[in-house]
């Protein structure tokens with residue numbers, strides 16, 4: 326056993342570089358990549374002991390893998406959670422968290438403003454299995470109170486939400502949910518564990534797409550579910566072991582290495598996002614800007630209570646609708662048109678025709694997504710180059 330890193334609680338940057346690292350007897354500096362599906366036993370007797378649970382040993386990489394475990398231990402330390410299980414994608418994390426906990430006859434309450442596939446799980450998949458589901462406007466506490474005045478089993482929410490950056494009151498909703506008998510699952514992708522720690526506000530389970538800021542360099546898919554040791558081992562684990570949403574050890578290794586710079590990347594992206602949001606507010610071609618630290622942002626005070634910075638995403642409306650949005654996006658030279666987010670490369674997307682294309686028009690309107698809405702994932706390029714790129718693309722709209 327290596328000596329513990331410290332007798333005191335360590336800060337996020339140290340945990341991101343060192344947390345969970347388990348060196349082998351080779352004494353490697355970088356985390357080892359165990360690209361293996363199975364493991365061998367000393368003897369038939371040892372195999373029996375391992376399957377009986379009387380001896381600890383890796384069995385099969387669908388159940389566990391040393392590289393994957395390093396990722397899980399690092400994420401748990403960072404989140405301040407007792408346990409973590411990594412998954413192949415963010416959607417594997419969300420669907421496993423929900424399906425492992427729920428059964429026919431249960432009731433789910435979710436915020437309306439969810440990532441597209443999360444919305445599909447709640448609106449379409451769960452009802453097929455006899456689970457009742459209800460959506461509420463995430464920013465409306467009265468709506469939560471009403472929906473949670475009848476017993477519920479699970480609450481799913483996202484804050485800030487994709488793409489309108491709606492803020493949900495984590496503490497208030499967690500209290501209402503617990504009184505209704507529900508566990509609270511928070512999709513914390515937009516905030517990252519560096520800006521917002523839902524467990525401290527009363528949430529029970531936190532889910533991530535590691536594809537986004539954790540890798541942050543556009544290479545691999547991954548996800549994670551975090552919660553108490555009891556819930557992870559007794560509720561989630563039997564489901565994941567037997568249904569197989571396991572992450573590849575290679576992808577886990579890439580994400581481990583990505584995490585080592587998360588504390589440098591995310592604050593830099595937030596600073597640039599804020600500068601871009603402020604600049605957009607001064608432009609006549611832009612009719613609305615959503616960014617949590619702007620004075621004009623309706624839920625600014627709540628956002629600042631829950632988050633230590635505004636995040637890496639800026640969502641805004643071009644006054645000229647879809648035509649202006651498309652022309653603006655096509656005029657950008659540095660920023661790429663892409664539906665991914667949280668990447669070191671700045672990316673821009675038009676939600677109404679891509680990520681939210683399958684959401685019914687009236688539902689889109691309810692979410693505040695218009696034909697002119699664009700979602701900007703701010704990357705790590707020099708902020709002045711980004712500001713100039715955005716400005717020249719807005720100028721191009723005027724040029725006609």
Ligand SMILES: *Cc1c(COP(=O)(O)O)cnc(C)c1O
Nearest residue numbers: 414415416440512514534536547
């Ligand atoms: C991307 C994303 C997901 C899904 O993650 P994948 O890794 O693409 O499966 C879930 N929730 C939010 C908020 C996301 O941005």
